[in-house]
Amino acid sequence: MDVAPFELERFFAEHEHGNLMLAESGIRPLPASEFDLDPGELGYTIPTAGDPDLRARVAERYDRPAAEVLFTCGTQEANFLVFASLLEPSDHVVVVTPTYQSLYALPEALADVTRVELSGPDWSLDPDRVAEAMRPETALVVINNPNNPTGRYHDADTVRAVYETAADHGAYLLGDEVYRLLAADPLPPVASLGEYGVSTTGLSKAFGLAGLRFGWVAGDADLVAGAARWKDYTTIAPPKVSQHVARQVFDREAVLLERNREHAAENRALLRSFLDEHDCSWYEGVGVNAFPEVPAGFESGLEFCEALVEAEGVVLAPGGAFGHPDRFRVGFGGPTDELVAGLDRLGRFLDGR
Ligand SMILES: Cc1ncc(COP(=O)(O)O)c(C=O)c1O
Structure with a gap:
């Protein structure tokens, strides 16, 4: 199995250190001191699917039983487990892009x-385009x-129309x-739409707890069992400290989200x-990412981002990492x-050309 290099991670690895990041995709991180970090003994989390x-x-969020939720090390692992457990080389996958690279690079490594591809200015999705892309072997x-x-x-x-299309083909959505909980009024999650929703x-991202590495997958019993079978070979169990903190996050969810949404709105303005x-x-x-066009005078997002980091030590994400070289991504969820400070430097850079 061959997987493409993760372009954004490679760009960050080269430029992140010692520079001002305006390219983080989530809300600013919470200090660990906000939580009790002692779960008692540090053995494996038992059962390994999570408490x-x-x-x-x-699972209540999805109107599903506990057995249909599996705790993972972040969303990244949740996605990986779904792809690894579900896809065969003869399968076909439809991915709505642009999006985070793992959502297409992993399926591309495993299946067809x-x-x-959506386009600006508003990136709207016509569900018929998904319907047209479906094949009998779409999984x-x-x-x-x-x-x-x-x-x-x-x-x-x-989303409902896309779900119906997938379900009619016997495919999961x-x-x-x-980023859902950064929305002021989040839509029903996909796993609550029916048996084919995951x-x-x-x-x-919404809580600013990326270092916790805590996430989950919710879906029907077969899908979750398949993901759990793979998880025995990746991380075995969710980290015990993370699960302990996650419990406290759920206890304080409304307060944390209100604070984070206010912070996002202030920065957005x-x-x-x-x-x-x-x-x-x-x-x-919605969320704390924006994907503007590269200012006039630059050949590409990469040239723009590299010149900016060189001149002002500010890191933005080149749009080429998302298949749109004429754009750049700015993450505005940070402190x-x-x-x-970053926008001041960016302004100076743009004005000084
Ligand atoms: C769409 C999407 N999914 C998953 C991830 C990874 O999230 P996590 O830190 O929960 O693994 C990211 C990170 O940027 C993302 O943008």
């Missing part, structure tokens, strides 16, 4: 993939809603919903006035003082 009471609590349709990098949040009718998510002032065209969606 049944906590899984039952998560059709990308349904899975993948969406990321709200989307990284565009911020587009497809509405309930659109996987919704990567890691949701993956975690605490990294700062970014909006900056982009307006600099005539940068962008789509204002407000860092966003202000």
Whole structure:
């Protein structure tokens, strides 16, 4: 099995150290001191699928029993387990793009993939395009809603129509919903739509807990059992400290989310006035990612991002990593003082050309 290099991770690895990151895709990280970090003994989490009471609590979100939720090391592992357990080389997958690279690179490593590529300015999804891409051997349709990098949040009718298309073909619809709780009014999750709905998510982006590496997959019993079979070979069990903190996060979920949504709104307003002032065209969606067009005078997002990091030590993400070389991604969920400092430097860079 051959998998493509993860372009964004490689770009970050080269430039992240010692520079100001305006390219993080989640909300600013919470300090560990907000939580009790002592779960008692540090043996394996037993059962390895995760604490049944906590899984039952998560499963309620999807109207499913605890057995239909599996705790994982982040959303990344949740997605990996779904792909690895579900896909055969003879299968076909439909992936709505642009999106986070693992959502198409892993299916492409395992099966045959059709990308349904959306375009700006508003990145809207016509469900008929998914219907047209379906084949008899389609086993899975993948969406990321709200989307990284565009911020587009497809509405309930659109997601329902895509779900019906997948279900009519006997294919699962996987919704990567890691940004969902940043929406003021989150849509019903995909795993609550019916037997073919699968949701993956975690605490990294909406809660600012990427270092916790805590996520889950929710779906029907067969799918979750298949994912669990693979998990025995990846991480075995969710980290015990992470599960202990996750319980506290669920206890305080409403307060944490309100705080984070306010923070996102404040930063969004700062970014909006900056982009307006600099005539940068962008789509204002949900979450803390924006995907503007590269300012005039640069050949590509890569040239722009490299020149900026060289001149001002500010890291943005080149759009080529998402298949759109004419754009760049800015993550505005970080600490407000860092966003202000980063935008100041970016402004100086643009004005000084
Ligand atoms: C759409 C999407 N899914 C998954 C991930 C990885 O999330 P986690 O930290 O929960 O593994 C990311 C990270 O940027 C993402 O954007």
